[in-house]
Amino acid sequence: MRTMGHEAPAGDLRLANLTKRFGIFTAVDDLSLTIPQGSFFALLGASGCGKTTTLRMIAGLEEPTSGQVLLGDRDIARLRPYKRPVNTVFQSYALFPHLDINENVAFGLRRRGIRKVADQVDRMLALVQLEGYGRRRPAQLSGGQQQRVALARALINHPQVLLLDEPLGALDLKLRRQMQIELKRIQTEVGITFVHVTHDQEEAMTMADTVAVMNAGKIEQLGAPADIYEFPATAFVANFLGQSNLLAGEAGGTSGDHVLVSAHGGRFSVPAARARLDRGPVFLGVRPEKLHLVGTAAEVPAGHQHVGGVVTDASYVGVSTQYLVKTAWGSELSAFSANSGVGGQLPVGAPVVAHWDPRHAFLLRREPGEDDRTTPLLDEPPVSVLS
Amino acid sequence: MTALAHVPTSSGQPAAPPAARRGRYRLLPYLLLLPGAAWLLIFFALPLLQLAAASLYDPSGSLSTGYALTWAVGNYPDALQAYWPQFVRSFAYSAIALVLALLMGYPLAYAIAQKAGRWKNLLLVCVVAPMFTSFLVRTLAWKTILSDNGALVGLLRDVHLLGPDGRLLATPIAVVLGLTYNFLPFLVLPLYASLERLDYRLLEAASDLYASPLRAFRKVTLPLSMPGLIAGTLLFFIPATGDYINAELLGTPNEYMIGNLIDSAFLVRLDYPQGAALSFLLMAAILAVVFVYLRKAGTEEVL
Ligand SMILES: Nc1ncnc2c1ncn2[C@@H]1O[C@H](COP(=O)(O)OP(=O)(O)OP(=O)(O)O)[C@@H](O)[C@H]1O
Numbered sequence A: 001m002r003t004m005g006h007e008a009p010a011g012d013l014r015l016a017n018l019t020k021r022f023g024i025f026t027a028v029d030d031l032s033l034t035i036p037q038g039s040f041f042a043l044l045g046a047s048g049c050g051k052t053t054t055l056r057m058i059a060g061l062e063e064p065t066s067g068q069v070l071l072g073d074r075d076i077a078r079l080r081p082y083k084r085p086v087n088t089v090f091q092s093y094a095l096f097p098h099l100d101i102n103e104n105v106a107f108g109l110r111r112r113g114i115r116k117v118a119d120q121v122d123r124m125l126a127l128v129q130l131e132g133y134g135r136r137r138p139a140q141l142s143g144g145q146q147q148r149v150a151l152a153r154a155l156i157n158h159p160q161v162l163l164l165d166e167p168l169g170a171l172d173l174k175l176r177r178q179m180q181i182e183l184k185r186i187q188t189e190v191g192i193t194f195v196h197v198t199h200d201q202e203e204a205m206t207m208a209d210t211v212a213v214m215n216a217g218k219i220e221q222l223g224a225p226a227d228i229y230e231f232p233a234t235a236f237v238a239n240f241l242g243q244s245n246l247l248a249g250e251a252g253g254t255s256g257d258h259v260l261v262s263a264h265g266g267r268f269s270v271p272a273a274r275a276r277l278d279r280g281p282v283f284l285g286v287r288p289e290k291l292h293l294v295g296t297a298a299e300v301p302a303g304h305q306h307v308g309g310v311v312t313d314a315s316y317v318g319v320s321t322q323y324l325v326k327t328a329w330g331s332e333l334s335a336f337s338a339n340s341g342v343g344g345q346l347p348v349g350a351p352v353v354a355h356w357d358p359r360h361a362f363l364l365r366r367e368p369g370e371d372d373r374t375t376p377l378l379d380e381p382p383v384s385v386l387s
Numbered sequence B: 001m002t003a004l005a006h007v008p009t010s011s012g013q014p015a016a017p018p019a020a021r022r023g024r025y026r027l028l029p030y031l032l033l034l035p036g037a038a039w040l041l042i043f044f045a046l047p048l049l050q051l052a053a054a055s056l057y058d059p060s061g062s063l064s065t066g067y068a069l070t071w072a073v074g075n076y077p078d079a080l081q082a083y084w085p086q087f088v089r090s091f092a093y094s095a096i097a098l099v100l101a102l103l104m105g106y107p108l109a110y111a112i113a114q115k116a117g118r119w120k121n122l123l124l125v126c127v128v129a130p131m132f133t134s135f136l137v138r139t140l141a142w143k144t145i146l147s148d149n150g151a152l153v154g155l156l157r158d159v160h161l162l163g164p165d166g167r168l169l170a171t172p173i174a175v176v177l178g179l180t181y182n183f184l185p186f187l188v189l190p191l192y193a194s195l196e197r198l199d200y201r202l203l204e205a206a207s208d209l210y211a212s213p214l215r216a217f218r219k220v221t222l223p224l225s226m227p228g229l230i231a232g233t234l235l236f237f238i239p240a241t242g243d244y245i246n247a248e249l250l251g252t253p254n255e256y257m258i259g260n261l262i263d264s265a266f267l268v269r270l271d272y273p274q275g276a277a278l279s280f281l282l283m284a285a286i287l288a289v290v291f292v293y294l295r296k297a298g299t300e301e302v303l
């Protein structure tokens, strides 16, 4: 850092009303958020929602249409990329094909005039488990190895902010977990601010202090992973981060500290603290692992609420069994039941009662006219014992 | 064949093709090579041999009395002794022209390849367009451009870059300018092809890794355009060194290059042994320069 000659005052990364338009298309829409110094920030969102564009504006590779990028109290939005204490792990790797791995990794150090780089490069290559690959060219490495070189090439500079655009996407599960642990360790040790774009929710949840879920250029929800998962703010978030059974209903005001909901002819309630609104069209949401299946209504524990249905599908995935339950009105709810050895398998076609603790349900805004939103099981990639 | 027939082919891979078909495939590359090789043999290798023989003829012979192959190796040192200034001049002129062409051609190729967007094809056509007219006509046009009462000379005289009766035509400047202009496309096209393939995201990565635009050019763009740069400089330098039209039309005998001497040896003085010896000397000199150049600049992709 000291050799960089443009030491910035330590500080948080702040995006203020950041907007990027390509022609009439708005890729990033009035984005405002603060990423505390040294924190691990994960950006999640569907493909094309503007994640890469956001990172590119922080890196200086894309000029914002409007808005500010602040590091500490310095607006860096119009600083040239090579003047920013920010490095990027590119989604496309962008390794230099004419340089060997050693020189690729050393590129940033050399540009800052550091002569003795061999030790640092070796240490970095060891970190990404590529010792002995230093003399190869990028074209002689596998996709996952190239990705790790891209990671090493950015990390070696110890920037103030490290932008990671799906940096582990090409790695197998085991290597990915190891890299996650390494990344997290480096981040806590060195105190670099990480902005991490990923499609892997588990990765985002296990690594990040703060997760932001992006949709169509806007942040839908931002918060600690558990908070977002347990109490999503919108239907999009509820189904993007994990999956949810969302039943279309009407909220009819509060009674005590509960919001009353009527849906599909049944009457339900949700604690007011878990309701985003208390009147009008709503989604009543329950996560599949919070939905329990029993044979008859008599077995439903006191205080739980329930709907009846028929098992239409049961997939055994080792740690759990995933059921689809068709309700009387035709929607298919999903329910995960842990294979804890208690209770047997429910056969397809069996009539069941699905029940949940209202403290685990949540209430979200629904556009009038929108029907139930339940996701098919194949959305969540289960750790299958079969394949 | 029998052994092949017993190899089980149930592993999912297609069975090996029968030996006869495989044999035909093995011959195919050579068959494709045949027309070109025959052409080269008849119109290049044989005349070259003939020329080599001519360079060793007895120099006292003439077209009317006939030549005798006397292995007169002395033709070579004689030719070099008589004409070494023209040799030096040939290389000097084409080297200066090459530098000028690089200064113009690299930015041009870069702009067309990376910045031109939808104008790319039109600009490429513009680069090639002069080739639609003959070399001779183009050079004659330069004679007009550089003429003493032309606009260019007038302007240069007005701004006192040229004296009141200074001129461009019939000077080394005119010859170098002519060479630069005539061979520029040969430099630009291969350079363009290299730069076109350059991934701009690599420049972004360089810039992200603290490289200023100048450093990014030196460390990324330039090395990655090296194959095109080498091909282009060779395609420019080799014909420019052997050229004689530019010196003939835009210069005077004081600007004559080695090509002019070969031309006059064969067509005016009818001194075949000397013409042939000069040709081989030129060839050897160019080969030597190219060899040294490739040794220095060549990456493994080129050599
Ligand atoms: N240079 C550009 N010109 C026009 N549109 C662009 C440009 N770059 C990006 N876009 C558009 O902006 C939107 C956001 O792109 P971006 O690359 O940020 O998506 P992303 O969230 O990173 O997606 P992914 O997860 O697939 O990488 C996309 O719809 C894309 O088509």
Ligand SMILES: [Mg+2]
Residues within 6 Å of the ligand: A051, A052, A053, A091, A165
């Ligand atoms: Mg992206």
